[in-house]
Amino acid sequence: xxxxxxxxxxxxxxxxxxxxxxxxxxxxxxxxxxxxxxxxxxxxxxxxxxxxxxxxxxxxxxxxxxxxxxxxxxxxxxxxxxxxxxxxxxxxxxxxxxxxxxxxxxxxxxxxxxxxxxxxxxxxxxxxxxxxxxxxxxxxxxxxxxxxxxxxxxxxxxxxxxxxxxxxxxxxxxxxxxxxxxxxxxxxxxxxxxxxxxxxxxxxxxxxxxxxxxxxxxxxxxxxxxxxxxxxxxxxxxxxxxxxxxxxxxxxxxxxxxxxxxxxxxxxxxxxxxxxxxxxxxxxxxxxxxxxxxxxxxxxxxxxxxxxxxxxxxxxxxxxxxxxxxxxxxxxxxxxxxxxxxxxxxxxxxxxxxxxxxxxxxxxxxxxxxxxxxxxxxxxxxxxxxxxxxxxxxxxxxxxxxxxxxxxxxxxxxxxxxxxxxxxxxxxxxxxxxxxxxxxxxx
Amino acid sequence: xxxxxxxxxxxxxxxxxxxxxxxxxxxxxxxxxxxxxxxxxxxxxxxxxxxxxxxxxxxxxxxxxxxxxxxxxxxxxxxxxxxxxxxxxxxxxxxxxxxxxxxxxxxxxxxxxxxxxxxxxxxxxxxxxxxxxxxxxxxxxxxxxxxxxxxxxxxxxxxxxxxxxxxxxxxxxxxxxxxxxxxxxxxxxxxxxxxxxxxxxxxxxxxxxxxxxxxxxxxxxxxxxxxxxxxxxxxxxxxxxxxxxxxxxxxxxxxxxxxxxxxxxxxxxxxxxxxxxxxxxxxxxxxxxxxxxxxxxxxxxxxxxxxxxxxxxxxxxxxxxxxxxxxxxxxxxxxxxxxxxxxxxxxxxxxxxxxxxxxxxxxxxxxxxxxxxxx
Numbered sequence: 001x002x003x004x005x006x007x008x009x010x011x012x013x014x015x016x017x018x019x020x021x022x023x024x025x026x027x028x029x030x031x032x033x034x035x036x037x038x039x040x041x042x043x044x045x046x047x048x049x050x051x052x053x054x055x056x057x058x059x060x061x062x063x064x065x066x067x068x069x070x071x072x073x074x075x076x077x078x079x080x081x082x083x084x085x086x087x088x089x090x091x092x093x094x095x096x097x098x099x100x101x102x103x104x105x106x107x108x109x110x111x112x113x114x115x116x117x118x119x120x121x122x123x124x125x126x127x128x129x130x131x132x133x134x135x136x137x138x139x140x141x142x143x144x145x146x147x148x149x150x151x152x153x154x155x156x157x158x159x160x161x162x163x164x165x166x167x168x169x170x171x172x173x174x175x176x177x178x179x180x181x182x183x184x185x186x187x188x189x190x191x192x193x194x195x196x197x198x199x200x201x202x203x204x205x206x207x208x209x210x211x212x213x214x215x216x217x218x219x220x221x222x223x224x225x226x227x228x229x230x231x232x233x234x235x236x237x238x239x240x241x242x243x244x245x246x247x248x249x250x251x252x253x254x255x256x257x258x259x260x261x262x263x264x265x266x267x268x269x270x271x272x273x274x275x276x277x278x279x280x281x282x283x284x285x286x287x288x289x290x291x292x293x294x295x296x297x298x299x300x301x302x303x304x305x306x307x308x309x310x311x312x313x314x315x316x317x318x319x320x321x322x323x324x325x326x327x328x329x330x331x332x333x334x335x336x337x338x339x340x341x342x343x344x345x346x347x348x349x350x351x352x353x354x355x356x357x358x359x360x361x362x363x364x365x366x367x368x369x370x371x372x373x374x375x376x377x378x379x380x381x382x383x384x385x386x387x388x389x390x391x392x393x394x395x396x397x398x399x400x401x402x403x404x405x406x407x408x409x410x411x412x413x414x415x416x417x418x419x420x421x422x423x424x425x426x427x428x429x430x431x432x433x434x435x436x437x438x439x440x441x442x443x
Numbered sequence: 444x445x446x447x448x449x450x451x452x453x454x455x456x457x458x459x460x461x462x463x464x465x466x467x468x469x470x471x472x473x474x475x476x477x478x479x480x481x482x483x484x485x486x487x488x489x490x491x492x493x494x495x496x497x498x499x500x501x502x503x504x505x506x507x508x509x510x511x512x513x514x515x516x517x518x519x520x521x522x523x524x525x526x527x528x529x530x531x532x533x534x535x536x537x538x539x540x541x542x543x544x545x546x547x548x549x550x551x552x553x554x555x556x557x558x559x560x561x562x563x564x565x566x567x568x569x570x571x572x573x574x575x576x577x578x579x580x581x582x583x584x585x586x587x588x589x590x591x592x593x594x595x596x597x598x599x600x601x602x603x604x605x606x607x608x609x610x611x612x613x614x615x616x617x618x619x620x621x622x623x624x625x626x627x628x629x630x631x632x633x634x635x636x637x638x639x640x641x642x643x644x645x646x647x648x649x650x651x652x653x654x655x656x657x658x659x660x661x662x663x664x665x666x667x668x669x670x671x672x673x674x675x676x677x678x679x680x681x682x683x684x685x686x687x688x689x690x691x692x693x694x695x696x697x698x699x700x701x702x703x704x705x706x707x708x709x710x711x712x713x714x715x716x717x718x719x720x721x722x723x724x725x726x727x728x729x730x731x732x733x734x735x736x737x738x739x740x741x742x743x744x745x746x747x748x749x750x751x752x753x754x755x756x757x758x759x760x761x762x763x764x765x766x767x768x769x770x771x772x773x774x775x776x777x778x779x780x781x782x783x784x785x786x787x788x789x790x791x792x793x794x795x796x797x798x799x800x801x802x803x804x805x806x807x808x809x810x811x812x813x814x815x816x817x818x
Binding site for chain 2: 009037038041043053054057058059060061062063064067070071072073074075076077078079081082098099101102244247248251252253254257258259260261262265289292293296299300301302303304305306307308309310328329330331332334
């Protein structure tokens, strides 16, 4: 095979830089694997290692600091046939830590080469996430206060099955890179090397510091065949892209939007607003939806706004429904025509409103609930006496309202329920509606 | 009269439009009030052979999209204000690297984490300027669920046409409000895809950022094509390699600006409602436009003349349109659900006119009555 090096843009590193050796090792590895340029994408980020994509005649994406793995993931998912090689330094490793961990857990078929020279070379030799505590850097004592990151150990713990540290100076480097690229899954190589321009300047013992650091990491699991009992053993081993495609191939067919068809024009003479004041778990949203669907089946326009906290089954649940013969512009309700007050949580939330109402507003309320002082007309309903449970009260209220206001007929409510529910749920809903239609107010 | 309508919220409308116009890659990170877009896309994309991803954070989510877009897919992400903050550096990349992407911002009340379940048009200037370099972007602002559908479709077409990020500036009050949408109000124009480079025979060299004569948008080839493709976030020449040549740099950056500004009036979406003899113009957008429509109707019932301009393309600022509409009146009332963001764009046009501003940021909708107080 021929070299994929871009002869018009030869590597331009500081004299003695270990990156230069990696460029040639990577080229040798591409040749070993028989890859052509258009079958490869090199994804890089910022720093000296970020120059790599310019040295090769391959596809290239050079992006933001630490984010190379994010682009690589998108590319590999979109084009599984591509060989994706991501290159970052120990700087990108630190700043993009979350993406490295995610790639380890995901096991998408990407090769990550971390060009680890133990400092930020391009910006002047500051400490990085991998700087040994004994080292001097332009960050002065700051780097000596933090433990260096052992990326191989971290990657193994995060689920990567192929992890290896290899010095840039090693004669085996091309073979090891080929193994990493050949591995069908996420492979991470920590390629240690010397930064002669910065790290060596501050550290006369630079080489020995790096060697000592490397040997400190001897407990890292060997590549590919992770022995029994390591944390990675319990991790699903499937290549992510393949697993994703397998799962999504059995996805249900796309369900188109269901239109609500109305055979006739609305008989509603004016816009009508209904405010549900309830609590989570009372199926306020569901009842609102039934009401809206019923109104739409009757040829009206509707809007429905909800207000509820982030908790489930606790706190208020408020729904504002507007039903109108004309298109609805403003979706808020300042003065509701009808309030369906079903729980203290919702009532308390809108407490201030009650005094501002007039007798034009009707309030439907189960007779065990207290309401704030209000000039509105109150209709008290003996829900408890009729055995209506809290989570039935919203739908039950609609049944009571149906036929007593021009906004909702019994027939439309029945059709709205049929549009909303199916099977056993529909049977339950219809039976509830029937049972509640005869409930008489207690006041 | 028979009638056929859907009962959907803005977030579902956005998602449906994306699927219908060919989006096959979505990545997002859950955040109220945008989360349901992620869930809709996750329900639908596998069914049409697409890919939906939950990124480890917002930075990753948009990064995945940029990678997939460079591999040739139509992509979308969705978030709210705090996520836009995290997107920022990647938005700059999409601008400079000319990577098509639709970014939905279902805005909530800021600043910072603010209120997860309260609406506001918090991010209007942020969407325009929240990138390094200050180059233009396209920002579309829906008024209702039908707009969410139609403008999302439009956003994909513009993103592909101009190879640019396009924002949908939605709002909790639109994204999470369900309403009846007449089926024939959803429009489905011809989907546009980025123009592919035609190498010819023998194949010409592909320069990823060279724009053909007469056009200011480079032809596209996906990463993975048989001809090599380069993409870079760094300052580059037509060949996609870093350059330090001031002439090349200057020309390229001016092209990035001009490709959007040259055609802005062509893709400006708006609604005008003029009334003979009106001396006052209400300019608004987004959810507040709905209160404004009602205010205008009430004013006219009282025989008061007033003009209404609803902007649905906020950026690039439609200068000709604004100039024309403002010239016809002596007073402008700007209504927006914040403490005054887009009003600054209006003020630039009308130093000699009275500009009144109506805006609140308390989680509540601006009401028609509040607008009428200005009359």
